[in-house]
Amino acid sequence: MRRLLRPPPPARRPIAALFVGYPLWWALGFGGLSLVVLAVPMAVVLWRRRPIAVPKGMGLWALLIAGYLVSALMLGEMPPGTYGDLGAGRVLGYAMRLALYLSLMIMVLYLGNLTPDELPQRTLVRMLGVLCVTTVAGGLLGVLAPGFQFTSPLEMALPEWIGGNSYVRNLIHPTAAQVQHVLGHASPRPEAPFEWANAWGSNISVLLIWFVVGWWTYGGTVRRLLCAAVVALATVPIVYSLNRGLWIGLAVTVAYVLVRARSRTALAVGAALAAAALAFWAGPLGAIVAQRLDSPHSNRIRAFTVAGTLEAAAHSPVIGYGNTRNAFGNYQTITTGRTDWCAECGHPPLGSDGQLWLLLITQGYTGAALYIAFFAGAVRRFRHDRTPIGQAGTLVMILVLMYMVVYDGLVTALILYLVSYALLWRNAPVPGTAPPGPAGPQALTAPIGTNGTAGTEPILNDNRAVTDPMRTVGGVTRGRLRAVGNEAGRPTRTTGTTTTAPMEAFR
Known part of the structure; x- marks a missing residue:
């Protein structure tokens, strides 16, 4: 506890402010946009430390940014089957994504250029563990008090034409949960402290991995007891999130651990998981999962938007359109948007059903290929790292490639993806260096x-x-x-x- 209260060294303060101080950013209305603010001092430090070390594969991310700059040429164009005019909202969304892509690259370079004394690996992992605890607490808040929300200072400061935009409002207006009719009746889906329920699902799956590594693998008795308690509490909002992508991701995580663990360890983990699964299905939470699996109506919405995204991307396959677009009609009707006689009309913009689809419409197939190559290359380069950090980071890279078809990466998810990449880079072999020993002192x-x-x-x-x-x-x-x-x-x-x-x- 004294270590957490002790002021961090100057070089690690931007990272501590981002992960440990994230609840404050969320309350202020910045949330994941806080990275754009904190990237400024990171960039200053990097500039003063020239020359800057760059990881292998980072050139793909630089090309992704360069391609996004070129895609601005298409902001005023409209693919067939879509509507809308070039306005301030479209330009603002483009600028925000560009700033985030640049900030993510700065964050990775900053982490990789800090010395081990300035930011030890274990300290960085435990910072992510603190954010995991915050996320579990936010999930429980969404379950117990789904109507909790308030107007943030940033929201009050922004003009209505910006803050009133539905996409911007999701980013700057703190809410505990999204209340949706996924099961045929109003049910809360936790989202605090992130921008929406799917972001909470994606982020908790990644944070739990690092939490277990930092607080169980590298922890003593007290930390392990706290880890077990937090993971048990996380089960409640994970189920109430009604998030099938999250459930699949957790299943992939368990399978990965069983495959890569020692045989005796795998047997113990498998027995524990089997017992936990039986207890889970026998309780009330199992009934919620079964009900969600019997209510797949969102598949039709996704099918409609994905088909529209592919059709739009075919008309600008190289550089895309710079931002998302609204399509005419939805899977039920040709009517565009909600009306007095069709309250269920309207749908998310094209490209909003996953990072892959977002890249296809904003940057074409070129951008999607660069994104896939970046994370797939990380899996290929780091898959032989048998340390806990190496294996956890590789697992996150695998989840990134899986999640890109169902989850948007922006805003907060990509922060966790890229910090996981930075952890792998910092853990990677350097000629003339030797690895850390087994876990613990x-x-x-x-x-x-x-x-x-x-x-x-x-x-x-x-x-x-x-x-x-x-x-x-x-x-x-x-x-x-x-x-x-x-x-x-x-x-x-x-x-x-x-x-x-x-x-x-x-x-």
């Missing part, structure tokens, strides 16, 4: 010498200061330990270190 023996004599000196390694593990070859990793932080925070440099293979999945 470990005593490594490093050769030292004084006036030509040799000896050994124990070094306490808690995995917080080493951020560049090498891949194992034949079960042994060899290299030079660049900087290992002891409990006092003093790095010790050594050469010729040999450690055993890193730990298995999530342990």
